[in-house]
Amino acid sequence: MLKFEGTDAYVVSDDLKLAVNAAIQLERPLLIKGEPGTGKTLLAEQIAEALQLPLIQWHIKSTTKAQQGLYEYDAVSRLRDSQLGSETVHDIRNYIKQGKLWQAFTASSKCVLLIDEIDKADIEFPNDLLLELDRMEFHIYETQETIKAIQRPIVVITSNNEKELPDAFLRRCFFHYISFPDKANMQAIVKVHFPDIQASMVKEALDLFFNCVKYLV
Numbered sequence: 001m002l003k004f005e006g007t008d009a010y011v012v013s014d015d016l017k018l019a020v021n022a023a024i025q026l027e028r029p030l031l032i033k034g035e036p037g038t039g040k041t042l043l044a045e046q047i048a049e050a051l052q053l054p055l056i057q058w059h060i061k062s063t064t065k066a067q068q069g070l071y072e073y074d075a076v077s078r079l080r081d082s083q084l085g086s087e088t089v090h091d092i093r094n095y096i097k098q099g100k101l102w103q104a105f106t107a108s109s110k111c112v113l114l115i116d117e118i119d120k121a122d123i124e125f126p127n128d129l130l131l132e133l134d135r136m137e138f139h140i141y142e143t144q145e146t147i148k149a150i151q152r153p154i155v156v157i158t159s160n161n162e163k164e165l166p167d168a169f170l171r172r173c174f175f176h177y178i179s180f181p182d183k184a185n186m187q188a189i190v191k192v193h194f195p196d197i198q199a200s201m202v203k204e205a206l207d208l209f210f211n212c213v214k215y216l217v
Contacts, residue, residue: 001025002051002110002154010039010046011188019176020047026174029133029155031165034178040158043178044114047154054111056153058100060120066128069099069115070138070147092142101132105149113153119162126169134172 004020006012012020020043023030032040048055058069074095082089098106104113118126132138136149157173159165183206190202 004047004050007046007050009049009192010042011185011192012043012046013185016043016176016178019174023174024154027152029157029173031157031159031170031173031175032178033159033161033175035180036160038178038180040160040178041114041116044112044116044156044158047156048112051112051154053154054107054109055114056100056104056107056111057114057116059116060118060125062120062122064121064125066121066125067099069101069129070132071099071102071140072097073142096140096142101129101138102147104153104155105136105147107150107153110151111153113155115155115157117160118157119159119165123163123166127166130169130172 002024004012004017004024006017020030032043034040044057045055047053073092074097078089078092078095088094100113100115104111133155136152137146139146186206186209187202190197190206
């Protein structure tokens, strides 16, 4: 049974471990929200490392469409090749590019699929992936094939909370919010990344930082 206990390079709370392992066992996407810099993307990387699983990353931009995660059909290249008399035009599969979900569904072993910063995309983006993430399959209309997951990937979805996600999408996910670390957790994080740093320097820097934060809040 796969179980995430954290790694030496990532400070993880008991609540976060519980959310990760619940999502793994129930085979539901794990939605991680939090401010930028709180370790959301790094969490997916550390889950893959700890469980010794391949990591497939899909970084979302404002122009990203859900269809790109499934596949893309390059009709322009096919038209160009037909004009040049290329033999490849007779097989439409030569012009279909696998998306990240396709790669995760057909991976030779169980993997971790990171859908990073989903809130950057259009508001309809999450809804356009509801069926595919729920059933772990999708249809290719150009070839009339159905791609089904060989093994369900561990799906980690991150959001900077810049916009609200649809309720129907949220109901299908396990949710955890990573709060900005307090002084004790920040000190533990610094120690993980800089084990040889002077304790007095860390204390002075953190005192100054959190005093500034107190006045900004």
